Each structure stands twice: as structure tokens, then as C-alpha cells.
Amino acid sequence: MAEEIVTQEPARLSKDVGNVANKISTGPCAVDxxxxxxxxxxxxxxxxxxxxxTRSLFSAGHGYPMYYAETVSEVPEDYKNIRGISxxxxxxxxxxxEFTFAFNIFLxxxxxxxxxxxxxxxxPLEPPLDDSExxxxxxxxxxxxxxxxxxxxxxxxxxxxxxxxxxxxxxxxGLLVLPDGATRQDVSxxxxxxxxxxxxxxxxxxxxxxxxxxxxxGSTYVVTGVDKTSDCSTMSxxxxxAASPKIMARYEEKSLYGYDGISAVSNAFxxxxxxxxxxxxxxxxxxxxxxxxxxxxxxxxxxxxxxxxPYTELYFPPPRITVIKAKLALRLGFGRIGEEPGFSYFSHxxxxxxxxxxxxxxxRPDAPLVLIDDLIGFVGSNQNPSTKGPLEQRAPLTFSCSxxxxxxxxxxxxxELFDYYDIVEREGILRLERNAKESIETVSWxxxxxxxxxxxxxxxxxxxxxxxLVRRGQHHMDTNPYLPKNDSPxxxxxxxxxxxxxxxx
Numbered sequence: 001m002a003e004e005i006v007t008q009e010p011a012r013l014s015k016d017v018g019n020v021a022n023k024i025s026t027g028p029c030a031v032d033x034x035x036x037x038x039x040x041x042x043x044x045x046x047x048x049x050x051x052x053x054t055r056s057l058f059s060a061g062h063g064y065p066m067y068y069a070e071t072v073s074e075v076p077e078d079y080k081n082i083r084g085i086s087x088x089x090x091x092x093x094x095x096x097x098e099f100t101f102a103f104n105i106f107l108x109x110x111x112x113x114x115x116x117x118x119x120x121x122x123x124p125l126e127p128p129l130d131d132s133e134x135x136x137x138x139x140x141x142x143x144x145x146x147x148x149x150x151x152x153x154x155x156x157x158x159x160x161x162x163x164x165x166x167x168x169x170x171x172x173x174g175l176l177v178l179p180d181g182a183t184r185q186d187v188s189x190x191x192x193x194x195x196x197x198x199x200x201x202x203x204x205x206x207x208x209x210x211x212x213x214x215x216x217x218g219s220t221y222v223v224t225g226v227d228k229t230s231d232c233s234t235m236s237x238x239x240x241x242a243a244s245p246k247i248m249a250r251y252e253e254k255s256l257y258g259y260d261g262i263s264a265v266s267n268a269f270x271x272x273x274x275x276x277x278x279x280x281x282x283x284x285x286x287x288x289x290x291x292x293x294x295x296x297x298x299x300x301x302x303x304x305x306x307x308x309x310p311y312t313e314l315y316f317p318p319p320r321i322t323v324i325k326a327k328l329a330l331r332l333g334f335g336r337i338g339e340e341p342g343f344s345y346f347s348h349x350x351x352x353x354x355x356x357x358x359x360x361x362x363x364r365p366d367a368p369l370v371l372i373d374d375l376i377g378f379v380g381s382n383q384n385p386s387t388k389g390p391l392e393q394r395a396p397l398t399f400s401c402s403x404x405x406x407x408x409x410x411x412x413x414x415x416e417l418f419d420y421y422d423i424v425e426r427e428g429i430l431r432l433e434r435n436a437k438e439s440i441e442t443v444s445w446x447x448x449x450x451x452x453x454x455x456x457x458x459x460x461x462x463x464x465x466x467x468x469l470v471r472r473g474q475h476h477m478d479t480n481p482y483l484p485k486n487d488s489p490x491x492x493x494x495x496x497x498x499x500x501x502x503x504x505x
Contacts, residue, residue, distance in 0.1 A: 021424040021433060024363050031465035032472065034358045036208075036217025036294045038310040038348035039473030042407075046238060047313070049264035050097030053174035053236035054350055055315060055405035056149035059413060062227060062395075063283035063374040064351065065176070066099070067234050069268055070278065073101040076112050084277030087134065087187050088125075089223040090203065092212055093349045099282060100212065105195065105222070119206040125195045133188045140184035140227065141395045149173035150404040152247075161253070166235075168247040172315055172405050174236035176280060177251050178229055183276055186225035186283065193285065193371065196222050197429050200287045200369055201297070208298045214348055216310050217298075218288040218357045218372075225283030225374070228276045237263040241318055283374040288357035290368040307482035310348035314407045314470060343483040355414060359465045360423050360430050370430040411466050418462040 033039060047055070050067035057065035071085055072094050079101075091101045103114040105125045114122075141147075144162050146154055151170040157163040162179050200220070208215040233256035239245040240262075248259045258265045268278050289297075348354070353372040360370050403409040421432040477483070 021426045024423040026461040029363055031359050031362045031468045034361050035291055037358050038216055038312045038354055039476050040314055040470045041311050041473045041477050042316050043313040049236040052172050052238045056174040059401040059403040060147050062281040066279050066282055068098045069280055071101040072098040082275050082277055085279040087223055091221055092219045095349055119202050135186045137184045139181050141178050141182035142397055143181040145178040146398045148175040148400045150401045154398050164251040166249040169245045171239045171245045177233040180229055180231045182227045182229040184227050189224050196285055204287050204289050205297050217294050218286055218354050220287040221284050223284040226279050227281040229278050230276050232278055232280050233267045235263050235265045286353040286372045288370040293368050306480050310346045312348045312350055315405050316407050343485045345483050367430050411463055414466045415462045
């Protein structure tokens, strides 16, 4: 556990000073868990397919990767078959990786989409969106586009008909095939930001108090951008300890097939008539509530609050000795080892904002609110974000992520985020804003040296803070007496599968 360092708090920005940004220093500061946010821990069990997929493709830089491209809410048929997830939708990410729609900020409370799912004092944002506020790129992803995780090799056999093959020797990964391409829509968020800021607390309490699951702090999601298509196929994989990572798949005859006995494949339902209603990447604003406000307004049963605490697992590649032991145990007939926990717990859907939120709030523990954007061009998009405008007008036909799904990969992404963005307080609300004064050349130069000076590179505030957040989460899980124990013969070896990276990082 890192030593607590007491620092002088910067002067608070009064809420009546106007729309002036006050930069928050990231000097020496202990990063701590904040009430309501999930704890981040080492992976101690096999990920479901949607979790492997999301973790592996986040570094593509397009936002939240949707393994299931539709909402799980009970909505009118035209929403699912024609409209789909759209700008202005408010909801949460379900445990299974889907988006749970609640209401849309541009529609009245009695609209068929919103009816019965809005807070009592809800009023829509007016005037409605103007076309000039929406940036639409019809063929942002070209026909036949492929997005893959790190280390997946793509072979294009033909374009019409589309025939592809995939190979990988990674232990965790995923890929997306877009035979019809995809359209990108993003909205100018300034007006939406102000509206969300006025209503953020009420919406967060609404989800927490009315039984939406998961309704943790930071889970409220306001959609500001979507990549949508009429047809897509997704695949994810995580290779178990005793198996060799030899992943093989093919896309042919308008479907994706896995030939390795490991991969999970999902071929999306195609609407009739075809409609671009399937959302493959989701971008938006997530709402994090400050410590005092959350504890005062969210009712939690005092007897089982520890039992109900959510945990989000981070992938730690198993050390070589653990893989050898697992293969040997399987050959000797002892079954699998090191892949099942010895207790039960609530698994929370993964999103990097659940890391970023507590880190920012740790700098200003008395702040009432933090708003976090899915920042296009940040999370490891293999490019440095420009200070103005979009990264590029079109995505490449084949894109492979340069970073993977491990703890170290996400620690690097978090570090790069705080290279490119400042933490500012604007009208009493914490948020991230692009740091225009730091030149792209300087950041690129430091990034190129990170492998040579890795030990120095990891001493910055963001890297240390992220590591400390995971250590505190792991300590909480290890000492939580309310987690129900499983009488499993495999549980004694469960911790050895991932007991390797946090302390040495």
C-alpha cells in the first residue's frame, strides 16, 4: 500500500465565477477508492466472451466496443429494428455488455420510448438537435472493414464476395467484421455537457434508487456518438491455461466461423428491410458523483453493503510456470487449476471511466461531480490526437490494435490520456480537456522512449495512481469477509493464475 501524502489543496473555483476552467494539479496525491465505484482487481476467473471482446478492442480508439449491438431494454419494435441506440439516449452498460436504454434527452417523458423510465422532474433538452450539431460520416468504416485486437493476423482472400481468414497466438482478443461498413455520428457536446451537468446528480440517484442493475457510481451513460451498421459479426477468445493459443477463424458466405474450438462467435441479426440500427461502437458521457453526495443520497443496506460491492477484473497474463503447471495437471487427470475463484462476487462491466473517475476525484475529494467523455483518439488509437478536429475522415480497411487487454496495456493508455488531457474544474464540475500546449512531437518522443526507460516512465502520477487503485481493490477483495465461499477443490490454486503483475509493476 502506498504511503498517504498530504498536500495543500488548490483553491476551489466558486460556482459563480462563470465558465472559467481551473486546471487541477496532478502533483503527489494518494489515489483511493470512491464510494459507489467498482473495485478493480486481478482476474481470477475466465472472462465471458463479451468481456474479452470489450477489453481487447477498447484500444482501437472508437469508444466502447459493443459485442451485442442492440439494447436489452423492452422498447418499441421500431427502436430495435429501425432506430437503434442513438445520440441522446441515457442508460447503463449491462453486466452482459449490452446497453440498457432508459430514456432519450430530446424526447418528452410521455414519448413511447421514455414512458415510465424517466426521473420525476425530467424535462427534455430543447431545442432538439440541429443537423449542424451532428457530424455524420456515412462510410466512416468502408465496406468489408475489419477491426482486430493486438496480434490478430488478417488475410483477405476476396472482397466480393467477402472472404477473410484470421489467425492469432494471443491468449485474449477479439475482432469485428463490417461487410457493409458503418456510419459514424458524433454530436457537439457543449450544449449537452451543460444539460447533463444540471441533471447529473438526479439521474445517478434515479438509477441507483430504482433498482437498475448495475447502478454503481459512474454507470450512468449519456450517448453522444455511435458507429452503426446493418450487418456485423464479432468474435472473442480467451485461451485457458492448459490450452495452446492457436486461434483460427474464417469469414465466408456472410458469416464468421471459428475453427479452433475456443472462440465465441456472434453473427448479428440483419433487419428486413436493411437498416443501420446495429451499434458497434458507443461513445458518450459517464457521470461520477462525489463522495459526500453519493453517501448522502444513495441508500444502501448497512448489513450487506460489503457483500454487494461490485468488482471489475483486469486481465493479468499468467506467468509461464502457471501455464506449465496447468498443462501438467490436465495430463495427469487433475482437471483445470487456477481458473475458478474460491468465492462468489458481483462482476461489474468493464469501462475505463471507472478507473479515470476515482483517479480524478482523488485529486479533489470534496468535488461534487466528474463528467468523463469517451475521448476519440485517446485510448490507444495508435495515433496522437490532434488539437483540433477529428483524427481522420475515414477508418482504414483493416485495423489492428497496437495495445492488448492486459493491466499493463491499460496502465499505458491511462498514462497517455493524462499526457494529452488536463483535469479542469469548470463551474464546480471536474472534467478532462485537451491539453493544447503540449506538442504532439514531445509526446511522441517520450512515447518512443518508454520501452527503454520503462521504470522511469511508470513513476508518473497516472501510472502510479492506476496501480495503487488496483492494489487497494485487491486488498479489499482479499479482506472482504462477506464474500460467500465456494467449496471447490480448484479454489486453493485460484490465486496462482494471476498473482504476478501488480506488485512488480
